[in-house]
Amino acid sequence: MANRREFIKIAGLGLGGLVMSNPAINAFTNTFLQDESSLLTGGMTRTPTYCEVCFWKCAGWVSQDKEGKIKQITGNQEDQHSNGRFCPRGTAGAGMYYDEDRLKTPLIRTEERGKQVFREASWDEALDYVADKMKSIGEKYGNECTALLTHGSGGKYFGNLIRAFGSDSIAAPSYAQCRGPREVAFHMTFGEGVQSPERTDIRDTRCLVLIGSHLGENMHNGQVQEMSDAIDKGASVITVDPRYSTAASKSKYWLPIKPSTDLALLLAWINVIISEGWYDRDYVEKYTYGFDYLKEHVKNMTPEWAYGITTLKPEIIRESAREMADSAPSVIVHPGRHVTWYGDDTQRERAIAILNALLGSWGRRGGFYVPESVDIPSWPHPPYPEPKKNWKDAYPGKYNLAYETIASGICDATIPSLSKACNFKTWIVNGTNLLKTLPDQQKTIDAINELELLVVVDTMPMEITGYADVVLPECTYLERYDTIRNSPHREPAIAVRMPAAKPKYDSKPAYWMAKELAKRLGLEEYFSWNNIEEMLDWQLKQVGSSLEEMKSKGVKTFKRSYPLYFLEGEDFEFYTNTGKIELYSTAMAQEGFDPLPVYTAHEEPPRGYYRLIYGRAPSHTFSRTSNNINLTDIMEENSVWVNPRVAKLWGLKNRQEVYLENQDGIVSKFPIKVRITERIRWDSVFMVHGFGHDNKKLSRAYGKGASDAELITKVHTDPVMGGTGMRGNFVKFRFEPAKNEKVS
Amino acid sequence: MREELIISGRMNPNIDPVLHIWHWQIPLYLFLGGLAAGVLFFAALYTILGRGKELKGAVQYAPFVAPVALVLGLFALFLDLKHQLYFWRLYTTIKLQSPMSWGAWTLLAITPLSFIWAALNIRIIFPNWDWRFRWLKDFEAFCRKHIIKISWVILVLSVILGIYTGILFSAFNARPLWNTSILGPLFLTSGLSTGAAVIILFSKSHKERLLFSRIDLVLIIVEIFFIVHMFMGFLASTQVQIDAASLFLGGPFTAQFWIFVVFLGLLLPAVLEALELAKFKIPAVIPATLVLFGGIMFRFIIANAGQVSRWLY
Amino acid sequence: MRYAMAVDTKKCVGCSDCVVACQAENNVPHGYAREWVVELVEGSYPNLEMELRSERCNHCDNAPCVRCCPTGASHIVEGGIVLVEHNKCIGCGACITSCPYDARYSHPEGYVDKCTFCEHLVKEGEDPACVAVCPTKCLYFGDLDDPRSEVSKVIKNRKYKTLIPEAGTDPQIFFLT
Numbered sequence A: 001m002a003n004r005r006e007f008i009k010i011a012g013l014g015l016g017g018l019v020m021s022n023p024a025i026n027a028f029t030n031t032f033l034q035d036e037s038s039l040l041t042g043g044m045t046r047t048p049t050y051c052e053v054c055f056w057k058c059a060g061w062v063s064q065d066k067e068g069k070i071k072q073i074t075g076n077q078e079d080q081h082s083n084g085r086f087c088p089r090g091t092a093g094a095g096m097y098y099d100e101d102r103l104k105t106p107l108i109r110t111e112e113r114g115k116q117v118f119r120e121a122s123w124d125e126a127l128d129y130v131a132d133k134m135k136s137i138g139e140k141y142g143n144e145c146t147a148l149l150t151h152g153s154g155g156k157y158f159g160n161l162i163r164a165f166g167s168d169s170i171a172a173p174s175y176a177q178c179r180g181p182r183e184v185a186f187h188m189t190f191g192e193g194v195q196s197p198e199r200t201d202i203r204d205t206r207c208l209v210l211i212g213s214h215l216g217e218n219m220h221n222g223q224v225q226e227m228s229d230a231i232d233k234g235a236s237v238i239t240v241d242p243r244y245s246t247a248a249s250k251s252k253y254w255l256p257i258k259p260s261t262d263l264a265l266l267l268a269w270i271n272v273i274i275s276e277g278w279y280d281r282d283y284v285e286k287y288t289y290g291f292d293y294l295k296e297h298v299k300n301m302t303p304e305w306a307y308g309i310t311t312l313k314p315e316i317i318r319e320s321a322r323e324m325a326d327s328a329p330s331v332i333v334h335p336g337r338h339v340t341w342y343g344d345d346t347q348r349e350r351a352i353a354i355l356n357a358l359l360g361s362w363g364r365r366g367g368f369y370v371p372e373s374v375d376i377p378s379w380p381h382p383p384y385p386e387p388k389k390n391w392k393d394a395y396p397g398k399y400n401l402a403y404e405t406i407a408s409g410i411c412d413a414t415i416p417s418l419s420k421a422c423n424f425k426t427w428i429v430n431g432t433n434l435l436k437t438l439p440d441q442q443k444t445i446d447a448i449n450e451l452e453l454l455v456v457v458d459t460m461p462m463e464i465t466g467y468a469d470v471v472l473p474e475c476t477y478l479e480r481y482d483t484i485r486n487s488p489h490r491e492p493a494i495a496v497r498m499p500a501a502k503p504k505y506d507s508k509p510a511y512w513m514a515k516e517l518a519k520r521l522g523l524e525e526y527f528s529w530n531n532i533e534e535m536l537d538w539q540l541k542q543v544g545s546s547l548e549e550m551k552s553k554g555v556k557t558f559k560r561s562y563p564l565y566f567l568e569g570e571d572f573e574f575y576t577n578t579g580k581i582e583l584y585s586t587a588m589a590q591e592g593f594d595p596l597p598v599y600t601a602h603e604e605p606p607r608g609y610y611r612l613i614y615g616r617a618p619s620h621t622f623s624r625t626s627n628n629i630n631l632t633d634i635m636e637e638n639s640v641w642v643n644p645r646v647a648k649l650w651g652l653k654n655r656q657e658v659y660l661e662n663q664d665g666i667v668s669k670f671p672i673k674v675r676i677t678e679r680i681r682w683d684s685v686f687m688v689h690g691f692g693h694d695n696k697k698l699s700r701a702y703g704k705g706a707s708d709a710e711l712i713t714k715v716h717t718d719p720v721m722g723g724t725g726m727r728g729n730f731v732k733f734r735f736e737p738a739k740n741e742k743v744s
Numbered sequence B: 001m002r003e004e005l006i007i008s009g010r011m012n013p014n015i016d017p018v019l020h021i022w023h024w025q026i027p028l029y030l031f032l033g034g035l036a037a038g039v040l041f042f043a044a045l046y047t048i049l050g051r052g053k054e055l056k057g058a059v060q061y062a063p064f065v066a067p068v069a070l071v072l073g074l075f076a077l078f079l080d081l082k083h084q085l086y087f088w089r090l091y092t093t094i095k096l097q098s099p100m101s102w103g104a105w106t107l108l109a110i111t112p113l114s115f116i117w118a119a120l121n122i123r124i125i126f127p128n129w130d131w132r133f134r135w136l137k138d139f140e141a142f143c144r145k146h147i148i149k150i151s152w153v154i155l156v157l158s159v160i161l162g163i164y165t166g167i168l169f170s171a172f173n174a175r176p177l178w179n180t181s182i183l184g185p186l187f188l189t190s191g192l193s194t195g196a197a198v199i200i201l202f203s204k205s206h207k208e209r210l211l212f213s214r215i216d217l218v219l220i221i222v223e224i225f226f227i228v229h230m231f232m233g234f235l236a237s238t239q240v241q242i243d244a245a246s247l248f249l250g251g252p253f254t255a256q257f258w259i260f261v262v263f264l265g266l267l268l269p270a271v272l273e274a275l276e277l278a279k280f281k282i283p284a285v286i287p288a289t290l291v292l293f294g295g296i297m298f299r300f301i302i303a304n305a306g307q308v309s310r311w312l313y
Numbered sequence C: 001m002r003y004a005m006a007v008d009t010k011k012c013v014g015c016s017d018c019v020v021a022c023q024a025e026n027n028v029p030h031g032y033a034r035e036w037v038v039e040l041v042e043g044s045y046p047n048l049e050m051e052l053r054s055e056r057c058n059h060c061d062n063a064p065c066v067r068c069c070p071t072g073a074s075h076i077v078e079g080g081i082v083l084v085e086h087n088k089c090i091g092c093g094a095c096i097t098s099c100p101y102d103a104r105y106s107h108p109e110g111y112v113d114k115c116t117f118c119e120h121l122v123k124e125g126e127d128p129a130c131v132a133v134c135p136t137k138c139l140y141f142g143d144l145d146d147p148r149s150e151v152s153k154v155i156k157n158r159k160y161k162t163l164i165p166e167a168g169t170d171p172q173i174f175f176l177t
């Protein structure tokens, strides 16, 4: 097949899929439908699940009426992630299952009359095709030239497959495009990451400091719930955001910072807290390393100094610092989650970590608790082969502090160059819409063009599927078993996902695909269970439960084995070089990075341009929900927020449609409606991420709103861990589409 | 800046972004109802006053329009209903607080009377008409005997009907534009005026025409007085009512209202009628048609603008 | 007994979960809604205030929609809940025009529909769907005549307002401010 692949729109395929599917392969699906869960509520059946609409993974129940129609999805009362209440996206989850635009059958790219098209294929055909290709590519270049890009539950199974095959290049966009810098910075400081769900004890805090994290719009359920509880209990909220976010509107202090200058504010706060002696002396003395270096380092970084940079008044900086100190140690300077902003993000997160350390909030009630999860053994399998190289070989000597694979790095490494030693030839992409997820779309496309095989596992005909050689339709989370959810929390707890319905069309779960591929690649011994129930039941029995029990409970909570907070005066060994909380990071110093965070100025918008800021809307998850009928009802498109001053300058009207053009001359494919609002600064515009789909097969999402991702062409890479800073892009308004762009 | 917006959930068809649940049917129904009320009012009035012989147009000819208008009006009302199979539910309760209810009942009473009135005059058109059944003949005789009593009933019902066409709107607090007690008398006056216009079209003598031109002129002046009063009331009231009035004072309904209703529907016919009274030769059709046109526009504009005027968002 | 609801605008984040849950619970057709969320922003950057409110029928004590209904389809049941009896409703639209809150809509099947306070759940002693789902627990529901009910307690302890009290409808949804 030609390496140059065209983008193909998946059109009208899969209607015949049901007829074509292989009955032998289908047989397994029926096993789980035999005895429906016995818990009856008003003629309704309920099946336990955990939500896959975002990665907070709330556990809940799927209720069905007598005809098996999914009526409702609600939270599980026992669950610490949801406390029995789902967020709007989770409540609307059935829209994913009912979506008539779903991928319906495996597809293989072929050439017909000189034109590339997809043809429908049976599972046998598609899987044989993939396995044969993987083998021949592996023989030619080595098995380690296979990469897995994944976001979502099925990734566990494909991960097992890829590792067994001989590669450990497994990347999730939730690292280098999301929380990577924070994890590295907290590791550098406390020897542990923040993890997901965040170990923030918001429920019991007295002061919550949000630096750009827009809880309330960022609808990570447990956190939003706890923020609300905290507000009820009189906690104060301090929000630092150039936009008047929902959280800002609930805050005692809103600091309308000039974008990209947060590090200066953080250093000024550190300065005040040290110079006023407001830090937790005992804690700092007992647990931390490098206080004197820090003190010396920040001595001139006064609020007055920060004022010139951040535009925040010195009094406000002092007052808010006082507020934190008064609440300490029940204070949380929230590390945020999507933190890949300006390229110095690890350093900014380090400042946040340091501030928390000074306030003594790490390991304290109302600060950061010590989470615990359950020890669940994996199904036994032979050891994985040792890959000869991996993505890191593309960056000799770099990113040594990154503990996970960086998805953008896989792209980089796929594009051949003399300096990059590892060229990927096969990608398996599971549950991540790379075109909307990675910055610099062109680079992603260039990398894809270098591949010899791109397998996309998805539920919907999202943009990425158009570039695939093989599309494998996964059934939705409501139609499948998955790995046991075992996330760290206040109490160790597990949750299960069970199919509430038979997979629609000819879709299959990831675990089944991975196992079938393993069979074809001669790797059965890595998937030696007969069926998923057997495997899950075995795992559950190891921790004293069973599939039977979990079916009726959904969630099982266990006793903690160590305390939730540090004990008074407890000696504690942190997993850092010094065994202490490192205010001064020895590991960073070793790698040649500033051991103490230093403020550097970032590029500002050129004249006539505005900084492109993006974020979440509470009712959507990235690009994955924009075709969900239950949610398009709530919000069907995004808008671009414009300050009234800017609107006046450009003569913009509310709801007027404009195109956006960035500093590199890239114009949004679709127009976007203007929202004139005081909630945004005059030097920036804001839009919700995930809209502007350009695949017509997404009948509700196509052409609705514009995509921030296509406008993020300039990337500020974090030298510490390779995070892709995405907020250094600037846009202006345009009243007509790009010249040679036909919007069809 | 104050920004208040519905961020999610509500884009209910015909409710959002502005209410438009009543389309052409309701204003047409109200126009026809008002017109029928006007015609019947004058027919009954002059019968009671004993001037039936001399005002043939008003008492004998024009009332033929009434049953037609009422039936068409009722049909328009029926078309407006979105759950039509349940139409009969209107007549399973009497709800005095609901203008819609007593309007429906008033119509139920006045429509047969309008048919009876027409029937009594049918020989004007078909001189050889004869009732085929004995009991019909008896009934006709009975009616003729009690014509004054019937006239009184019609007089009262037509006033109720006329006022009702305005109250239907003004009972709605929810729409600031409609929320004025002047709307009842105003619509009654307008109904009488359109009724007079119909009579002018049917009038059989110059004298009759002049009488009704004079009546119409007075009604128009009263209407203008009410309209001025209405605006003064709005402007002296709360912000929402000021906003409502501004729909006509610079807002989207300004041109239609001032040109179609006030100028073409009121001022111009008033001037023409005045000229006629001053012995100029004016074809009677012109002012009468203008009044009818103005009457129908008035109801359409009030219905639409009222739905646009609101309290929130 | 007097059912009422309180909406804590200090906690509501405008996520619309209540709207989604209501649609699922009450089979509200796509493109229609019994409840909605309002955002009110006042001031100018950076001196701003914002209020988020989840709104629905106010189950008014003095309900014009009930008064103006010609058939009695709109009626009030136990606890002051304002309901529409579908097969008494002729779809005349009078109640829709009479509601200052635009809380009613014309169901595609012809009758008029609106928030029922989830009467079918409340009868069973459960919370309305929107109340049960709200992640910030900013909706309170209960009996105002019972001083121990959630809603009585918050009304007693907090400042509140109702929407357009000047319309004289005596609304029974209270917005805690």
Ligand SMILES: Nc1nc2c(c(=O)[nH]1)N[C@H]1C(S)=C(S)[C@@H](COP(=O)(O)OP(=O)(O)OC[C@H]3O[C@@H](n4cnc5c(=O)[nH]c(N)nc54)[C@H](O)[C@@H]3O)O[C@H]1N2
Pocket (backbone or CB within 6 Å): A054, A055, A174, A178, A179, A211, A212, A213, A214, A215, A217, A218, A219, A220, A240, A241, A242, A243, A245, A257, A258, A259, A260, A261, A262, A336, A337, A338, A339, A341, A613, A614, A615, A616, A617, A618, A619, A620, A621, A622, A686, A727
């Ligand atoms: N509803 C919903 N919730 C979600 C998700 C979703 O898709 N939908 N995704 C989840 C995931 S994976 C993540 S990572 C999180 C992300 O959510 P968060 O970590 O909370 O937020 P960010 O995307 O980092 O930040 C967005 C906010 O940063 C502000 N901002 C922009 N520039 C600056 C700046 O220079 N300084 C400061 N201080 N603020 C700035 C923006 O105005 C906006 O309010 O959300 C999670 N929650």
Ligand SMILES: Nc1nc2c(c(=O)[nH]1)N[C@H]1C(S)=C(S)[C@@H](COP(=O)(O)OP(=O)(O)OC[C@H]3O[C@@H](n4cnc5c(=O)[nH]c(N)nc54)[C@H](O)[C@@H]3O)O[C@H]1N2
Pocket (backbone or CB within 6 Å): A052, A151, A152, A154, A173, A174, A177, A178, A179, A337, A338, A430, A431, A432, A433, A434, A436, A437, A438, A439, A457, A458, A459, A460, A462, A474, A475, A476, A477, A614, A615, A621, A622, A623, A624, A625, A689, A708, A709, A712, A726
């Ligand atoms: N421009 C821009 N880029 C961003 C961000 C941003 O705010 N702006 N946010 C960043 C952050 S914080 C993150 S975490 C990442 C998230 O990035 P992604 O996880 O890639 O986000 P989505 O766009 O939701 O893509 C998810 C894909 O999974 C598919 N999917 C949904 N359910 C299933 C399933 O059950 N099985 C399978 N196989 N597929 C499924 C969807 O159809 C969709 O194609 O994006 C990052 N990139």
Ligand code: SF4
Pocket (backbone or CB within 6 Å): A051, A052, A053, A054, A055, A056, A057, A058, A082, A086, A087, A088, A089, A090, A091, A219, A220, A221, A222
């Ligand atoms: S936060 Fe919402 S979308 Fe995410 S897992 Fe929980 S319910 Fe699902």
Ligand code: SF4
Pocket (backbone or CB within 6 Å): C011, C012, C013, C014, C015, C016, C017, C018, C019, C037, C053, C054, C133, C134, C135, C136, C137, C138, C139
């Ligand atoms: S669910 Fe709760 S927080 Fe969300 S919009 Fe509704 S009332 Fe507000």
Ligand code: SF4
Pocket (backbone or CB within 6 Å): C056, C057, C058, C059, C060, C063, C064, C065, C066, C082, C098, C099, C100, C101, C102, C103, C104, C114, C169
């Ligand atoms: S809010 Fe509207 S629909 Fe509800 S009771 Fe009040 S007037 Fe009637």
Ligand code: SF4
Pocket (backbone or CB within 6 Å): C068, C069, C070, C071, C072, C073, C074, C084, C088, C089, C090, C091, C092, C093, C094, C095, C096, C112
């Ligand atoms: S539409 Fe139905 S409920 Fe409303 S007023 Fe008319 S009959 Fe009553």
Ligand code: SF4
Pocket (backbone or CB within 6 Å): C021, C022, C023, C025, C026, C034, C035, C056, C114, C115, C116, C117, C118, C119, C128, C129, C130, C131
């Ligand atoms: S009470 Fe029930 S019907 Fe009313 S808005 Fe809430 S969920 Fe909808």
Ligand SMILES: [Mo]
Pocket (backbone or CB within 6 Å): A174, A177, A178, A179, A337, A338
């Ligand atoms: Mo993320």
